[in-house]
Amino acid sequence: MVRRQDIVEFLDDLLDINDVSDHSVNGLQVQGCEEVRKVGLAVDAALSVYERAIAEGCQMLVVHHGLIWGGLQRITDRNHAHVSRLIHSGLNLYAAHLPLDMSPDVGNNALLCQMAGLVGIEPFGAYHGAKIGWKGALEVPCGISQFEDVWREQLGATPRTLPFGPELIRTVAIVSGGGTGALKEAIDEGIDCFVSGEGPHEKYHEALEGGIHLMYLGHYLTETVGVKAVGRSLIAEFPELSTVFIDEPTGF
Numbered sequence: 001m002v003r004r005q006d007i008v009e010f011l012d013d014l015l016d017i018n019d020v021s022d023h024s025v026n027g028l029q030v031q032g033c034e035e036v037r038k039v040g041l042a043v044d045a046a047l048s049v050y051e052r053a054i055a056e057g058c059q060m061l062v063v064h065h066g067l068i069w070g071g072l073q074r075i076t077d078r079n080h081a082h083v084s085r086l087i088h089s090g091l092n093l094y095a096a097h098l099p100l101d102m103s104p105d106v107g108n109n110a111l112l113c114q115m116a117g118l119v120g121i122e123p124f125g126a127y128h129g130a131k132i133g134w135k136g137a138l139e140v141p142c143g144i145s146q147f148e149d150v151w152r153e154q155l156g157a158t159p160r161t162l163p164f165g166p167e168l169i170r171t172v173a174i175v176s177g178g179g180t181g182a183l184k185e186a187i188d189e190g191i192d193c194f195v196s197g198e199g200p201h202e203k204y205h206e207a208l209e210g211g212i213h214l215m216y217l218g219h220y221l222t223e224t225v226g227v228k229a230v231g232r233s234l235i236a237e238f239p240e241l242s243t244v245f246i247d248e249p250t251g252f
């Protein structure tokens, strides 16, 4: 058993939870029971995810997309269903949105850079006054299909690529999830391939005219790596805890 408060303090510190302005209310969002034996890790706060966490014997759930965005709203309808299920089951809900995109240690984007084998990585992708992604270079430049294979092997992704960049990819920038807001920055910096999760229709011509490869790996999939890494950090800090990754793909 580990005190909930000890886990919350550890996570707040690991993720520099209050360092960035974010629409998400990051940190402990809904308080549950005080003692924790098992922590569930998931991308989304959803009723089906709570049920699986409860069935797995979790007392805490750590997610990337939490329940509370922009502050407390009416606890009615869907919000009521979520909050009442969490409170009645004693399941603590902890959310980390931008802090879990940008963390150099357990962040989605730094880990995706590692998977791609990028070197010389630096912060990239300005959002709400902070850089939430990372960029770097491939040690050995490669073509687009070879780079897609990296993601098939490392992430189990099925990349969807708008192949408008150079024949050989040297520089890569990554912003997980719906990160194509940073596409212009990638074009301006002369990046060869911009990797994100998913993007809107109009990005096609922006990428074409910018002469850049735009590669989508899936919003959900690109945001599974951070919560899994948080689980490994929790076990290293609190060996008496156990964790479980609750996989609920959304198809996006």
Ligand SMILES: [Zn+2]
Pocket (backbone or CB within 6 Å): 065, 176, 177, 178, 219, 223
């Ligand atoms: Zn997301």
